[in-house]
Amino acid sequence: MNESTPEPSESDVLTAASAIVDAFAATDTQSYFSRFAEDASFVFHPEARRLNTRAEYEREWASWLADGWSVAACASSDQLVQTFPGGAVFSHTVDTTVNTADGRESYRERESIVFRRLGDGGLIAIHEHLSTVPDPADGSSAAGPNAAESKPGAEEVAR
Template sequence: MDQDQTAVAGAADRLVAAFGRHDTDAYFAAFAPDATFIFHNHPEVLANRAAYRALWQDWESSLGFRVLDCKSSARDIKVYGDTAIFTHRVETRAMFGGEAVTSHERETIVFRRDGGQWLAVHEHLSALPGA
């Protein structure tokens, strides 16, 4: 793994760890303000970090949403200059309506080098086939 791939892996590790402990401030800080989001379980593209954070807060208040744990596997990183594509499988345990639910998904996160750090600028989450 070269230096850029190592740096992207570190950024991805911090993002996944913050998500897994439901640390919303650290999690959303891993995304650029203009980041976009596509989720298989949400009908609309979220045009920026603020839109996703508002949806997250709605899930918390209306569904009792809380992330309990997140595991990342089958990771791959491709770096193209100041852009990197990180793909992985995620297993997430979360609370919804007082019930713990486990989901198995695959995810692509696009990172951009920004002032010496790697920030996520796009996330695409899809259901893992057969899960």
């Protein structure tokens, strides 16, 4: 461990990740985005492009809300924490149900969140990557029939 950039504890990473998942599950926009750095980047399988800043993601999120989207439920499982001096990677499987203008949708996805350790010892998310979970029945990489159309699920934490 580097004395000038200590590794966060597994407990601290799990707490930070849980706060993101909980804020996402509550569709709590302010709390959710406060846990990401302004320069955080986001890769979501349903989106055509990478979102290079938190502000870009916030605009997408606002458009989803305007279209009637909200999170009904979000559960994290199969969690893995990998720490390193100055940060950590948190990965998990996330089961999400969302409300849309067309009704409820549920899906299972995999998510990785990269955290950076702050000067005060806290953690802030600097990258989130959401991907589909292959269907074991057919070996497909799609999360379901609407996977290409779905909004990110978790955390979404995510996310």
